[in-house]
Amino acid sequence: MAQLLQHLINGLAAGTIYALVALGYTMVYGVLKLINFAHGDVMMVGVYMGYATAFALGRDMRSSLVGVALIFAVAMLGCAFLGFLFERFAYRPLREKPRLTALITAIGISFALSYGFQLDIGFLPGASPRAFPEIIEPKEWITIGDRDVVVWNWQVISFLIAVGLMVALQYLVFRTRFGRAMRAVSWDHRVAALMGIPTDRVIALTFMLSSALAAGAGLLYAIKDTSVSPLMGLYVGLKAFVAAVIGGIGHVPGAVVGALVLGLVEEFVVGYAASTWRDAVAFGFLILVLLVKPGGLFGRVAAEKV
Amino acid sequence: MRRLAPMLLAALAFLAAACEKKTQPAPSGEGGAQTAQQGQPAAPPGGDVPAGSDTILLGQVGALTGGQATFGISTRNGIEMALKEANAAGGVKGKKLAVRVYDNQSKPEEAAQAATRLITQDKVVLILGDVASSNSLAMAEKAQAAGVPMITPSSTNPTVTEKGENIFRICFIDPFQGFVMAKFARENLKLSKVAVLQDNKSAYSIGLTDVFNRKFTEMGGKVTTVESYSQGDTDYRAQLTAIRKTQPDGIYVPGYYSEVGIVARQAREVGLKVPLMGGDGWDSEKLFELGGSAIEGSYFSNHYSPDNPDPRVQKFIADYKAAYGGVPDALAALGYDAARVAIDALKRAKDLSGPSVREAIGQTKDFPGVAGTVTLDANRNAVKSAVVLKVADGKTQYVTTINP
Numbered sequence: 001m002a003q004l005l006q007h008l009i010n011g012l013a014a015g016t017i018y019a020l021v022a023l024g025y026t027m028v029y030g031v032l033k034l035i036n037f038a039h040g041d042v043m044m045v046g047v048y049m050g051y052a053t054a055f056a057l058g059r060d061m062r063s064s065l066v067g068v069a070l071i072f073a074v075a076m077l078g079c080a081f082l083g084f085l086f087e088r089f090a091y092r093p094l095r096e097k098p099r100l101t102a103l104i105t106a107i108g109i110s111f112a113l114s115y116g117f118q119l120d121i122g123f124l125p126g127a128s129p130r131a132f133p134e135i136i137e138p139k140e141w142i143t144i145g146d147r148d149v150v151v152w153n154w155q156v157i158s159f160l161i162a163v164g165l166m167v168a169l170q171y172l173v174f175r176t177r178f179g180r181a182m183r184a185v186s187w188d189h190r191v192a193a194l195m196g197i198p199t200d201r202v203i204a205l206t207f208m209l210s211s212a213l214a215a216g217a218g219l220l221y222a223i224k225d226t227s228v229s230p231l232m233g234l235y236v237g238l239k240a241f242v243a244a245v246i247g248g249i250g251h252v253p254g255a256v257v258g259a260l261v262l263g264l265v266e267e268f269v270v271g272y273a274a275s276t277w278r279d280a281v282a283f284g285f286l287i288l289v290l291l292v293k294p295g296g297l298f299g300r301v302a303a304e305k306v
Numbered sequence: 307m308r309r310l311a312p313m314l315l316a317a318l319a320f321l322a323a324a325c326e327k328k329t330q331p332a333p334s335g336e337g338g339a340q341t342a343q344q345g346q347p348a349a350p351p352g353g354d355v356p357a358g359s360d361t362i363l364l365g366q367v368g369a370l371t372g373g374q375a376t377f378g379i380s381t382r383n384g385i386e387m388a389l390k391e392a393n394a395a396g397g398v399k400g401k402k403l404a405v406r407v408y409d410n411q412s413k414p415e416e417a418a419q420a421a422t423r424l425i426t427q428d429k430v431v432l433i434l435g436d437v438a439s440s441n442s443l444a445m446a447e448k449a450q451a452a453g454v455p456m457i458t459p460s461s462t463n464p465t466v467t468e469k470g471e472n473i474f475r476i477c478f479i480d481p482f483q484g485f486v487m488a489k490f491a492r493e494n495l496k497l498s499k500v501a502v503l504q505d506n507k508s509a510y511s512i513g514l515t516d517v518f519n520r521k522f523t524e525m526g527g528k529v530t531t532v533e534s535y536s537q538g539d540t541d542y543r544a545q546l547t548a549i550r551k552t553q554p555d556g557i558y559v560p561g562y563y564s565e566v567g568i569v570a571r572q573a574r575e576v577g578l579k580v581p582l583m584g585g586d587g588w589d590s591e592k593l594f595e596l597g598g599s600a601i602e603g604s605y606f607s608n609h610y611s612p613d614n615p616d617p618r619v620q621k622f623i624a625d626y627k628a629a630y631g632g633v634p635d636a637l638a639a640l641g642y643d644a645a646r647v648a649i650d651a652l653k654r655a656k657d658l659s660g661p662s663v664r665e666a667i668g669q670t671k672d673f674p675g676v677a678g679t680v681t682l683d684a685n686r687n688a689v690k691s692a693v694v695l696k697v698a699d700g701k702t703q704y705v706t707t708i709n710p
Contacts, residue, residue, distance in 0.1 A: 129564045225572075227568045
């Protein structure tokens, strides 16, 4: 029983990180109908920005509240800028082209980042995994029995941040002018432009927001698993994409629920069966969901837009 | 389905890019530039070394990037040192030595391609490498088929040399490492219940697990559970939580350093305070960085210890420090030994053809290496003893030597 509870907590902790990454996929898809496959790699770049900042701050500063805030700020702003660059110079020129073109570009950016970062020249970090410094000192917040069940401070913090961001995002999309603009652009960006909505700016902001989210998620991931490597984005990105599809891509709470479900499924498979089965079960679960509910758990099956 | 086409395209584009990369000459600051420094012509581009040329070209395939990058880099440094020394002493048969190095990105398929390139284009007289057994296996097939001798400095999986008469190794094999750790756990640490966490993507890890389990059980111990992970994972909490439930006195983690460091941290986190144990795959400076204080007090079996007072070993360490900085790990020592065994064999060989070199390597007996004395047995494996090292204060500490 205690073991079950511990697996539940671990699964939720893994799921919340997938959720934050999945939100980025869902937002960009919602607005542009583009699967931004480079999303996970933008996350990876964000983690390295945070890593560099943490080392620039030095041992005493990096684990203070100001230090942590600074690390998150640098990584998130840096990635927002990166998201802006990609949107402006890689995706915008292709906007009137068939959607496949942008998709291929996204895959290209993804590979360029994850393999480029394995080079060992200049500021690039090289291929070996590195240990992320402990910017949040791990503390046991809840301990049941003889450490039968342990809840860590970073698990709670990640969970609260993820839920908070989800609520904020939901508010942004459905209660603000910017959100209304996003939804309008999503519906039809040409007509939205005719109605006086600054389409380009809305799309650019969406990209920046999603990239900043990815950086935040990446840092939480690095705090959780303490290992950073150039290929982490491919791996986490794929899992988050699956989570977004399970939840119904384009649907904000759906992405979060899909991610939590995926995190739990993986944890239970590894805990009670074998890690070999993890990916098979995760993708099997995806197929099952798509068979039963083609739009994902929360999605509607929409006829292809004309 | 519409997504399939672009994915396929991207995959193709990526493959093309990867191939492109390999056709560049290897970062041959190693071979070419080094010999050039000494006033020797570097091997001609394209690696075509005609008979009568004054350079003998060796090849190395190693992991210079990817998850096992420190392995290949250490090995390369060791080989480079050995060649420098040999060239300074006048070379072999009146010729200077050079090495061409290719990166296998820690992947078997890349290793096979690099070996093929060394054989068909560079026409090397022999191949050195790799460390990880999965990569060496892929290379051994190519070397054996082409009749080019290959010496692996540090691949411990038994099947590597079983690929054929051209494949040699100058380190001990996995069954021995599994035996060493089982014996050490049972007799020195007096453990009775041990859990195992293996990497089920690595032939090396599975091999060590099998022997460890058998020997440990034979010696009266009990293996409480065998959990597994896959190379590249970063979250091992589920497995460790399951292991914790079986209340072991120790955990055997026969994996590579990039994963083991994280495993150690998370083991402490889920409340497992017992010692971790492993094999030579742990041997990297990175282990201490990734594992931090969590890896302290763990043990692993290895080929050599920098604490060995033997003057030959201490001279090697001093030279290595002067050239590359840092204490050489076992892979550097084995790279150095492998290159020296190769040079010794080239000196004794009648000529530089594959069969003559192969015969000369096979006759290696009582060769004084820095990582132990090398004598090759009928199966082309070295018979050597192993050391057990303890992780203390961010470095390794010699504990004991265990003989075959």
